[in-house]
Amino acid sequence: MKGRVWKLSDNIDTDVIIPYKYKARSIDPKELAEHCLEGIDPEFSRKVQKGDLIVAGRNFGCGSSRDQAPIAIKASGISAVIAESFARIFYRNAINIGLPAIVCKGISKETNEGDIIEIDLGEGTVKNIMTGKSLKADKHPEFLEKMLEAGGLVEYYKKFGKFPWE
Amino acid sequence: MQRTSLIDKELQDKVLSDQGLTFSEKILSLKRSDEPGKIALASEIMVAKVDLAMAHDGTAPLAIKVLGELGIKRVWDSSKVILHIDHTYPASSEHIANFHSIMRKFAKDQGCYIQEGNICHQYMLEHFVVPGMLVIGADSHTTTQGSLGAFATGVGSTEIAAVWASGKIWLKVPDSVKVVFDGRLPLGVYAKDLILFTIGKISSEGANYKAIEFTGSTVKDLSIDSRATLCNMSIEAGAKTGIVEADSVTKEYLTSLGREVLVDVHGGKEAIYDKVVEEDVEHMEPYVALPHSVDNVKAVREVEGIPIDQAFLGSCTNARLEDFLIAMKMLKGRKIKKGVRFIVTPASKSVYEEVLKKGIMDVLLEAGALITAPTCGACVGTHCGVLGAGEVCISSSNRNFIGRMGSSESKVYLASPATVVASAIEGVIADPRDYLR
Numbered sequence: 001m002k003g004r005v006w007k008l009s010d011n012i013d014t015d016v017i018i019p020y021k022y023k024a025r026s027i028d029p030k031e032l033a034e035h036c037l038e039g040i041d042p043e044f045s046r047k048v049q050k051g052d053l054i055v056a057g058r059n060f061g062c063g064s065s066r067d068q069a070p071i072a073i074k075a076s077g078i079s080a081v082i083a084e085s086f087a088r089i090f091y092r093n094a095i096n097i098g099l100p101a102i103v104c105k106g107i108s109k110e111t112n113e114g115d116i117i118e119i120d121l122g123e124g125t126v127k128n129i130m131t132g133k134s135l136k137a138d139k140h141p142e143f144l145e146k147m148l149e150a151g152g153l154v155e156y157y158k159k160f161g162k163f164p165w166e
Numbered sequence: 167m168q169r170t171s172l173i174d175k176e177l178q179d180k181v182l183s184d185q186g187l188t189f190s191e192k193i194l195s196l197k198r199s200d201e202p203g204k205i206a207l208a209s210e211i212m213v214a215k216v217d218l219a220m221a222h223d224g225t226a227p228l229a230i231k232v233l234g235e236l237g238i239k240r241v242w243d244s245s246k247v248i249l250h251i252d253h254t255y256p257a258s259s260e261h262i263a264n265f266h267s268i269m270r271k272f273a274k275d276q277g278c279y280i281q282e283g284n285i286c287h288q289y290m291l292e293h294f295v296v297p298g299m300l301v302i303g304a305d306s307h308t309t310t311q312g313s314l315g316a317f318a319t320g321v322g323s324t325e326i327a328a329v330w331a332s333g334k335i336w337l338k339v340p341d342s343v344k345v346v347f348d349g350r351l352p353l354g355v356y357a358k359d360l361i362l363f364t365i366g367k368i369s370s371e372g373a374n375y376k377a378i379e380f381t382g383s384t385v386k387d388l389s390i391d392s393r394a395t396l397c398n399m400s401i402e403a404g405a406k407t408g409i410v411e412a413d414s415v416t417k418e419y420l421t422s423l424g425r426e427v428l429v430d431v432h433g434g435k436e437a438i439y440d441k442v443v444e445e446d447v448e449h450m451e452p453y454v455a456l457p458h459s460v461d462n463v464k465a466v467r468e469v470e471g472i473p474i475d476q477a478f479l480g481s482c483t484n485a486r487l488e489d490f491l492i493a494m495k496m497l498k499g500r501k502i503k504k505g506v507r508f509i510v511t512p513a514s515k516s517v518y519e520e521v522l523k524k525g526i527m528d529v530l531l532e533a534g535a536l537i538t539a540p541t542c543g544a545c546v547g548t549h550c551g552v553l554g555a556g557e558v559c560i561s562s563s564n565r566n567f568i569g570r571m572g573s574s575e576s577k578v579y580l581a582s583p584a585t586v587v588a589s590a591i592e593g594v595i596a597d598p599r600d601y602l603r
């Protein structure tokens with residue numbers, strides 16, 4: 001997986017990712033994507049391109065437990081979020097809906113907006129193509145990795161007729 | 167059948183008496199379903215049986231859709247699935263009304279419990295939760311239920327759908343942080359101030375993935391209303407759950423509502439904690455979290471005088487009877503500052519009823535408050551007090567992120583009900599102590 005980086009700071013909360021007023025109105029991913037990260041950059045949904053990545057600081061996705069947050073990010077075209085750390089509900093939600101949430105210590109310092117980053121989930125590495133610097137990423141537990149491979153919880157269940165932890 | 171319950175009893179006694187296990191390790195050991203009988207130790211990933219699985223109008227519609235996509239026709243146990251229509255109630259738009267209809271239909275088809283017009287967490291405290299339960303909710307503030315000695319944590323819609331389907335959830339057994347509050351609360355200092363102070367100190371990620379156990383002489387003296395405030399805001403430090411072990415206060419509360427302890431779980435004396443935070447509350451004072459982060463905490467006296475447009479007394483954090491008694495005391499014979507909207511939203515119908523019965527309503531109305539039906543409303547910027555650009559609100563709720571209560575150009579200060587009321591009276595952020603002497 002390779003993509004262009006959108007750089008975000010620490011403590012990006014789910015109210016900023018998708019405000020409740022939009023979440024209350026719709027569960028349609030496309031509609032949610034139009035308002036993704038509006039609080040930080042009202043133009044984000046127009047500028048983001050398919051395959052782009054988000055690199056963030058600590059505690060990404062803190063706050064309200066809304067699946068709509070990773071759904072909006074995924075539907076906007078982002079293919080993975082790499083962060084120093086994630087808030088726990090966001091981390092679970094992201095993987096459940098099939099958006100890779102990758103913990104990579106030090107990534108924030110090593111990346112600038114617009115850099116190209118290559119992720120190798122199998123190897124557990126994140127490489128900045130611009131600087132050549134490679135960092136170790138945390139591996140997901142095996143059952144979550146399988147869920148991500150399948151494209152999320154629903155897809156996994158449809159394929160195997162059981163949940164990945166069963 | 168009898169044989170199983172005997173083994174369960176044996177396991178239960180063994181787990182409950184183990185002095186090396188934390189509260190969370192004990193509850194999760196008892197709920198374990200992947201390897202029944204194996205002790206669940208911190209950091210281990212395990213699968214547990216869920217006692218209650220709730221969702222509300224912000225999360226249930228999507229969960230219902232996901233359950234359909236999974237092709238699952240019936241929830242695992244309809245008596246354990248609880249739906250709440252609370253976030254935007256009554257509906258403020260056609261879109262939302264349609265979501266509510268989806269929920270009502272689902273509840274009817276499945277035969278599961280649905281309630282309307284009480285904030286979910288308050289309703290769960292009043293009606294369902296007992297110590298020893300594992301409660302999963304599609305809402306981050308599900309941690310509130312820890313105030314009754316349950317292990318309660320939040321998930322998203324997809325995950326709650328999986329729980330509805332299977333009755334189970336995977337969890338990483340959390341490390342535990344002990345927060346010890348000792349001493350008598352000074353005048354004007356409440357559970358809200360304790361938790362704001364603590365989050366300010368350990369930061370909004372200071373307890374990420376961990377269980378916070380609140381204990382100490384101060385906590386022992388706190389009512390369930392106040393304990394609920396502590397556990398409610400544990401998530402604001404990133405915690406998986408917040409817990410106050412059941413004691414005589416818990417038992418009294420439950421008895422008054424016709425319930426009793428399921429399993430009396432207490433953390434072992436030799437259990438290992440990741441961190442112990444000890445606070446002498448006698449030095450504390452009223453605090454406020456400044457925009458736009460819950461850990462941006464200062465003493466009220468440091469920010470006194472900031473003009474406000476709205477004061478909000480509501481939400482699952484602080485809109486219970488105890489909070490209204492404080493408001494009544496402060497507002498008797500006083501008026502809200504002209505030009506300030508003082509919006510009051512009781513957490514549940516039963517709180518509303520008590521507020522009426524005790525004559526609190528009269529005092530609030532006379533002072534100039536606007537009282538709404540119980541709902542989340544202003545707390546989450548959906549209706550009943552949405553902020554416009556440039557507006558400033560002081561709120562008894564739990565989050566002040568950008569855009570949380572409306573415009574991304576509005577500002578939210580978080581404080582105790584007492585500080586909210588004092589500020590409503592003065593029209594600026596104000597110290598409540600002057601009104602409590």
Ligand code: SF4
Pocket residue numbers: 253285286287305307480481482483541542543545546563564
């Ligand atoms: S009152 Fe606010 S914090 Fe509590 S459940 Fe409702 S929206 Fe969430």
